[in-house]
Amino acid sequence: MKKTEWYLEYEILINRPGLLGEISSLLGMLSINIIMINGVKHARRGLLILTKDDVHIKRLKTILETMDTIQLIKLRKPKLRDRLAVRHGRYIQSDQDDRKVIRFVRDDLGILVDFMAELFKTNEHKLVGIRGMPRVGKTESVVAASVCANKRWVFVSSTLLKQTVRNQLVKGEYSPENTYIIDGIVSKHRANEKHWRLIREIMQLPAVKVIEHPDIFVQATEYTMEDFDYIIELRSHEEEEITYKDLELNQFPHDHGYM
Template structure:
């Protein structure tokens, strides 16, 4: 029976980019029968020459990866930075040529600006492809692209999106789901302001039921949601922040208990 091939992430830093260096690394991979799936420069800064290379490679033998690592550590002019099974962050770094900004203290918080929406959509799509319970919080000011990015990620992940509460087109407050809407093929989208400040008891009951379901849920304005409910930010698996520009402050100064025009067009 043929062993299934696995992906691995390889990243190294170049100290002296001599001619043929990449070819030498590729030749080494070839000799070990390790396939290169994708390669890209990673984290180019300020238009300077990129000194890091990221690769997704594939092999059916983990021992070959161990051997690859030991050989690369002895190669002059490069430093091996990462050699591991790829995370979502690794895959997107190779695809987009840079790492997603991640909070230094809260590792589950990821930051994007509007010009990075393509990367954000890819990131969320990778999350949505996973099975089981996942709770994703999305922070951002009005009309920055929170809902649109989530819907685009659903399309990319081949999932259906179901608005439980929303202000995208008109105020939506659902009180029940149909049988067809209760499956892992759906991504449940909840507006934390609408669900806690403009809803009925039936809606609140439905939200609690959905949060217990073993599927993916996305909550916009998670800070308001946890402020007004029994849930906590520690219940979230991912917190995504989307800004118009890096220095924009995400605030909720216009929100008053019981009513808000925060996200109404």
């Protein structure tokens, strides 16, 4: 029988010596193996566990719900955020009103790169937007995640070294194993029809597309924010406000008609 991974999370109500040992012993008696364990929040523990029989998971749930020393929080097939929580020892933050918006600060670059690398590993259409002010690490994080995912990155428009606006790709650059990086501000202000035709071609590929400044990108295209699978926000610090007007004015001082 195929083994199945599960994510177990519990909160400690009465912290006493030997508690983790008791839970580990319980898992062992149910033939459930622990893959990884970590604290994911104050007084909370997260575990990735493995079992050959899901009936054991039902028994585990019943037993855990009777224990007065802990409160069962989650017992489910692991999501990407569950895996990252155990791996890094804390949750990534989501917008309460829009779960597709995920927030990071610059100190979180390690978990951000890990998160994006997991997204990039599949050879299928995925549209990811990333917001942030200049020099906060947006492009560098996308490139690092591509390396971790063993993907080649292709700049369609960018300001990393100089303003890049591509009107065509060479034959080897059309591949689902590539990560396509588009700067929404550069494309809006410097692109011609050939560039937009290329973007439409890329959008049809079963590949990952990362749009920097997605809010500006949708102003100049037929795409909407609903088309994005994830929106990543990267800030220097928690209180930083992400604004575009000054950013556009600084990069394109001779253009008019901003937000």
